[in-house]
Amino acid sequence: MPRTTPPRVSVIIPAYNAMPEVTECVRSAMEQTLGPDEIEIIAIDDGSTDGTGRELDRLARICSRLRVIHQPNSGGAGGPRNTGLDLACGDYVFFLDSDDYLGPDALRRMVAAADENGTDVVLGKMVSVGGRAVPTAVFSHDQPRTDVFSSHAYRTLGCWKLFRRSLIERLGLRFPPYRNCEDKPFTAAAYLNADGISVVADYDCYYSRNRRNGNNLTLTAADLVHRMDGTRLCFETVVRYLEPGPRRDRIMRRHVEWELCGPLRALLPREDEQRAREHYYPQFRQWALDHVTDGVFHLLAPPDRLIVHLLRADRYDDLMTVARHARRDAARGHVVDKGRVYWAHPFFRDPAKAVPDVCFDATDRTPVHHDLAGAAWAGDGDVLRLSGHARIDDLGPLQPGSRLVLRPSGFRHPDVHVPLMLDGRVPVVFAAAPQQPVPGTDEQAATAEGGSGATRFTVDVDLGTAASGAPLGIGTWNVHLDLRAQGVSRTVRLRQPRTDTDGRSSTPLPRERILGSRPEPVTARLHFTAEGHLALDIRRAGTASEPTCRVTAVAWEAPGTLVVSGHLTDEAARRPHPVALRAEEDSGRVREVPLSYGADGGRAFTARMPLAKVRPGRWALTLRTDGGGTPIPVPHTHRLPGTRWFRASRLGRPYYATPLPHPPSGVLTLRVAPIRLTAALRRRLARTRQGHGRHP
Known part of the structure; x- marks a missing residue:
């Protein structure tokens, strides 16, 4: 039966003398959980002479979604990929090399990431098979929405990604006729024009391998x-x-x-x-x-x-x-x-x-190696004790002046410095992930004086007096090491230990603690971020006191302008009160507008946030308090509808903002994105057909 609706994904497979790997490659696309009606597979036999074309034809006889094109050899993968692009009908395009294969749930997860976040490019975690090199840094954690300036995405320019087809067609992208590096300009252009990039890192999406016969283009055309x-x-x-x-x-x-x-x-x-x-x-x-x-x-x-x-x-x-x-x-x-x-x-x-x-x-x-060996609360006080080992390559033992640095995240406050207590040098096999080597170093050739041992350190952070005799402020503090050796200073984020020499994880973090040195209930929690960095959260106890304000209304004043209203509570007389409405995008970009209070010193406030000029993305709304304390979330409400407007700077292109139905932590989060006219027309036609079906 002919297809009546476009597929979600067109999988394009260029194939040249790809036996026997091509069978597993195509089957991995055929067996995706996304569903048979959501995928079309376009395999291009680029003049193979080893039976690849016959195998593709055999697979097409058992899979109606597989379309096979036979063409003379073009000399590279770009030509057959272009043939596939000319035929593709999907909302998205995925390029799958005939040497490689997909995890069963890969396309469903990547399409969901693109749909949920309105992104144009999705990177699925790559896995090495047989030792072939694959990128790893960008896949350290899921990234719902990012860009090439806020992530490691640009370090991988292979085209084995999910692309929104409308982006490819809008830019007129096709692969140049080169045997090597043909995919890098294509991917670079897509990245630099993409309305957001998503990274799926919690599932093995793409398995990359070398051919048994060794004729990968990256090897034969190097x-x-x-x-x-x-x-x-x-x-x-x-x-x-x-x-x-x-x-x-x-x-x-x-x-x-x-x-x-x-x-x-x-x-x-x-x-x-x-x-x-x-x-x-x-x-x-x-x-x-x-x-x-x-x-x-x-x-x-x-x-x-x-x-x-x-x-x-x-x-x-x-x-x-x-x-x-x-x-x-x-x-x-x-x-x-x-x-x-x-x-x-x-x-x-x-x-x-x-x-x-x-x-x-x-x-x-110069590489810095460190290992967090211990983290605990010391005694009954508000003292956090950290211990570990550290060294700077080839520079000998650490010197006095080395210190722990607590750096505020998202609020203004001077860095807090706490001296390290250095206990001498010990031999250590560092478990942290290897860093990029500095040319000129040779770990094995390092002398005992120059770098084979590390310095043991201990540091006690008194949270009641750390900030120049005052308590450490409310908020998140990133933990750094500022290390000194031979007059050289290197500052690095303190990272999560990976595994020890027995393959076991180490250094469990202490439980959250209620601090006894504060007049109000405050908790401290040490944790690792998604990137594996150590951070310290200082927070007011959630149920101990009334909030300083309440949000009473959230509404659109005009297309693209959000109005948030509320009033202060009695608690505002004792704690910092909100001064600005803050919108923060997933990649860290921030917009703020001040709260307007009544001229008579009243307790009611209003803020108007113009969203018509913000970049597309997911924007979480909070109220920033005076003095940089913990932001107050603007609560999610099911009563707020979406809105649309036209952006004059983009030739009148329509944009929309709509609340996410299930935002993280209950914070009102708006998705802002351009309206894709073809997708909108397709949805309207689908609703029309459904209406006709209900009322014949």
Whole structure:
């Protein structure tokens, strides 16, 4: 029976000589829990000669949702993906390589994330099969709505993601005809124009593997001849969609590291000398001149800074020397001078080379290893005792002046510093996740004096006097370590221990405690954030006292303008009262408007929050109190309808705001997003058909 409604997802599978992996790949799409009516599978046989085409035809005979296209070999995955895009009808598109396969519930979870959060791109957790490298940082925790500036999403530019098809068509995106790097410009353009990105990290969505026959394109087309066009297009894509400035610099850094410096270091020395000097080197140099601003330069690690400097200075012979000996020179260790750490590369302070020190400065990248070994309440007082071990690579024992730093989150207050008690050095195998190595370090070659042992520390934080003799303020405090060694200072977030050498988790956190040093009931709770960072919450006991205010009404004054009204309670005379209505988006962006009180000092207040110009996202509404105390949630109400308006700055495009039906913690949360005209028309047609069905 012909399909009458579009599918939710079009799964596009490019396949070339993909036996036997293609069978499991296609079956993983056929067996998705999303439902047979919600998926179409488009498999493109790109001129296979190993029976891949016949196997796809066999699978199509048992699955009506599978459509097989046979075409002459195009030389890369981009061509067959474009064929699939031209045929796709789904609300979303998912690109599945024929080597790989999906978890059974992957598409349902990703579609739900896109629908719930109004996002255009969804990343599903990737899993390595057989040792193939996959990104991990972006999948540390679920992210309902984020962007490339607030997450690690841009570190993974493979196209194995869920894309809203209307975004692809609006941008006219197609894959260029390159054998390598063809998906990076495509994904970059989608990222930089997406109305939000979701990350599904609590389920294994995508299983990535190498083929048994070893003919993955990433392996067979790894030379520079296959990479240069795609690299050029990556740089051009960033320039096209981002204005110059810090935001572009942050994105451009990724391409300078992975598409310029990495291949130059690893691949350029393999090329024929004349071709390397006359063909590839000028292209690399031009990219460095055009795209590595000073802002990008200072974001790079020392080995990449050195390469960029030599490119800018047009020093081909020195550049090739650095590239040829990169592996050897990475193990040369560090030099400490006047509180700075420098990579001890042969060019460092060589008068004949005259390379600036900044090219070797590794101070901010010197790895810090730490382990939280204990956390407990000390005695009957309000003292939190933390203990553990820490060291800065190659810098010997920690020095006095090392301290714990409590940094306020979401409210204004000076940092609180508490000195560490240092108890000497002990051998420690750190359980924390490995950090990105600093070029020039060699853990095994470190001497006993230089870095094989850590310093044991203990710190007692008296919550009643920590803030310069005053109690630690109400709110969330992020916990940092500020470590000193050989005059070098490094500050890092204190992280959750992973597993010990026996594979067991360690350091359970103490239970929430009611603090006895306060005139009002206050609790303290130590916890780990979703990212694994240690944080301390100081909160007023939930049932001990009346709130300082009550919200009595929430309504739309006009399309796009929300009005919140309420009044103070008697408790406001003893505690900070609300001064502003605050809207906070999932990625951390904040909008505030002041509360208006009666001129006669009355207790009633009103606030008008214009939402017509906020960026799309999920915005949680709270009342900020004077002095930066705990925000007061604006309660969710089923009486508040949605609203629509037209945004003049977007050529009259319609937008909407609607309350989430089940917001986190009961806080009124509004979803703000553009109305997708095709989806709205489809829903209207569906309602019309349903109406006709009820009233023939």
